[in-house]
Amino acid sequence: MKIDTLGVQAFVAIADQGSFKGAAERLHITQTAITQRLQKLEDFLGVPLIERTTRSMNLTETGRTFLPQARRLLAELSAALVEIRETGMAQRGDVSIACVPTVGVQYLPRVLQAYSARYPHNRIRILDHASSAVAHAVLHREVEFGIKIAGEHHPELQTAPLVEDSYVLVCHRDHPLARRRRIAWRALSDYPLILAGDVSGNRSLIDAALEGSGIELHSFYEVQRSSTALGLVAQGVGAAVVPGLAIQKDAYPSVRAIELIEPAITRALVLVTRRTASLSPAAQALYDMLLGQAASERAAQPRGR
Template identity: 40%
Template sequence: MKRINFDLRELQAFIAVAERLSFRVAAEELHLSAPALSRRIDKLETMLGVKLLERSTRHVELTNVGRVFLEHARSALGELEGAMLGISDLAAKRSGVVTVACVPSVAYYFLPTVIDTFAQRYPLIRVRILDEGANTVLNDVVNRRADFGINFIGTQEMDLEFEPIFSERFVLAVHAGHRLARRRKVRWEELCDERFIAVGKSSGNRVLLDSALAQSPRRPTSFFEVAHVSSLLGLVEARLGVAAVPQLALPPHNHSTLKGIPLVCPEVSRTLGLLRKKHNPLPHAAQILYDLIKEEADRR
């Protein structure tokens, strides 16, 4: 029986290209030049005696053999990574990268605690965070630019698995010196007389709020409009108006300038969940971070 002699670098190179369908993106993640990455793929195909990828200057696609081999390669590499990460002495020496796509509010005040725990256990495994809008996060997971995502949309996608982790309410963000800052709750209709700041209509949060308030007889209209929640909060801190934001978007309690007040009539909330491709096992390091995020959500 002919012995096939290749090392993990060729296997990792193939998986990276196959999952991203991009030599450029895969090369960046593996810290290789595009020619070096291409040589590894060529070497693997030569040793196997089959073509795994169809490629041109603009397009990369798996062959039928490549699709079958990808599942075996993931399984083999996952088992090896699991074995190595399960041994404490080796775990600290493991390297690699986990890519997580998430909405910005999660990146600001939720993920840092989890990533700190992960980094202490696996100091050489890098975490790449793609903090983008909800639609971009969805596309990052669908197109495998991210190992998994944290989002509040995606439940209707047939190829994706959405695992809820917690719900959060929308609150009114006001400056601490605003006349509403001492209120225990505020009705949506009361915002009609305020300078209301909103995110653009392409934002997932805007779509959610517009849908929830569609039947309200009086609803606020935007005086200012921005693209990102972080910019929105900056305008609130500058005393330019008030805004409705997810609870997670606000800094921790006792912030010197920003206050969050529950919005009622109606109460509007969103459910955040972990988003991943169905029937596609996560790399072992990504699975560990995925599980840590669930644990932190349960703790909160």
């Protein structure tokens, strides 16, 4: 059944304005057009909605009953159209993303604050996974896009560079190395360490970077998340190697972060999407803001860095 929205709109305007002339002015059309729209609606319904004479105009009993329903119909239609339009403008919508846990400590929150200020009605669902699981979630459409460690990936996925992140040593302020500003990886061989397990993409990246150097790290404790390592360090359990982004400012006042050199090992974080994916407007807006943040940070870095 085809709903005559123009006829309903004309009927409500006539009832509200009390005249065909007033309704025509309100809708910016001619009186003839208003009359034709009402007549078409009445013909469709098979009953008159308005009694009109040369001197007066009144709603019929059916018209009085139908009026509140007609107003509600137009209000619901208007709200639905506004919602669709705002969704297309990224002003409304839910976004699902996946990311390695350390991204959620300090990097992602900065962008999310700006995003929420611009799109306050949008909800964001975040799955914090190991790097390989982030790729899996994107590939299998569990999320719209992800943030993972750069590396080999499925041919159906594509990546865009986001940020470079250096690995650092974290230790308790009472640790023998706590006063150092930087330390060579080789010097860590003398200390029991808290290191990432094999599931973490960080472990494989560090092992690959140190391969052939003769440097051997002693993993006394093995964890899957940098947040766990930081908690252990804060209690004086040992020293740990974690990505710099894992350290939240002022979260652990007793923990010191020391630059690791010889070699300086970094990881590249990338945005990952499916090659054939068309992101929702809300997700595309967040994706673009992350790229914009990355570009701004790269531009702010000293030349030659």
